[in-house]
Amino acid sequence: MKDQQRSVATIIGFLIIVAFAVCGCLSKAPATNTTSTSGESTAKSGTNSASGGDAAAVVRNAFAQLKNRSFRLHEETNMAGASADQIVTRVMEVVPPDRTHVVLNDLEWITIGDQRYTKTKDGWTKATAPPRPDTGEIMREAFHKAVADGNLKIEHTGTDSVAGQAADIFSVTGTVQFKATTIKGYTMRVWITRDGLLRKIESTNEANKQWKSVVTYEYPPDIKIEAPIP
Numbered sequence: 140m141k142d143q144q145r146s147v148a149t150i151i152g153f154l155i156i157v158a159f160a161v162c163g164c165l166s167k168a169p170a171t172n173t174t175s176t177s178g179e180s181t182a183k184s185g186t187n188s189a190s191g192g193d194a195a196a197v198v199r200n201a202f203a204q205l206k207n208r209s210f211r212l213h214e215e216t217n218m219a220g221a222s223a224d225q226i227v228t229r230v231m232e233v234v235p236p237d238r239t240h241v242v243l244n245d246l247e248w249i250t251i252g253d254q255r256y257t258k259t260k261d262g263w264t265k266a267t268a269p270p271r272p273d274t275g276e277i278m279r280e281a282f283h284k285a286v287a288d289g290n291l292k293i294e295h296t297g298t299d300s301v302a303g304q305a306a307d308i309f310s311v312t313g314t315v316q317f318k319a320t321t322i323k324g325y326t327m328r329v330w331i332t333r334d335g336l337l338r339k340i341e342s343t344n345e346a347n348k349q350w351k352s353v354v355t356y357e358y359p360p361d362i363k364i365e366a367p368i369p
Contacts, residue, residue, distance in 0.1 A: 196293055197309065301339055
């Protein structure tokens with residue numbers, strides 16, 4: 140059981156890196172539309188408008204806000220060929236610049252700076268996270284290159300409502316090369332409400348049906364993440 144939990148955690152950890160790699164990639168370039176006055180005004184004001192003519196700018200604005208805003212996300216991931224008990228659920232709270240609280244199925248941990256607190260059946264333990272390569276930055280570069288090369292495309296594909304709010308839907312599709320691994324058939328659908336905030340993401344790997352993930356975002360003003368033990 141413990142080995143299965145570790146395996147699930149490793150896979151979800153990879154998916155988390157992929158998601159944040161895309162976030163970093165999309166928020167890396169300036170989110171202004173130089174070909175449309177309407178789009179340029181939209182990017183500066185932070186208000187979403189699909190009529191601005193630059194879908195990438197709207198999506199970049201929404202992802203960029205995650206870098207400086209507290210939020211809570213809920214995720215359900217269905218692994219390839221998974222039975223009902225292999226659907227992985229994750230709740231993550233983020234308080235910039237360096238505080239996260241994650242509940243992944245039966246696993247729970249808090250990270251504050253370089254301190255990591257892990258909850259076990261015996262209570263909380265504390266450890267200092269060792270230095271490690273910035274895999275997220277490496278993947279951000281890979282996604283950024285895929286967008287620049289035209290291998291990853293961002294398009295406005297429709298409208299919907301999320302939690303009673305009008306939203307635009309955008310698609311991010313294509314192929315990404317990460318070191319020796321080629322992520323083919325990657326598809327991400329993004330819901331952004333008219334206030335410019337990211338509200339929902341559906342991700343899948345259509346090429347191999349390896350996984351499907353649905354993430355929803357909330358922005359409660361009172362999120363606090365504190366150390367559970369001294």
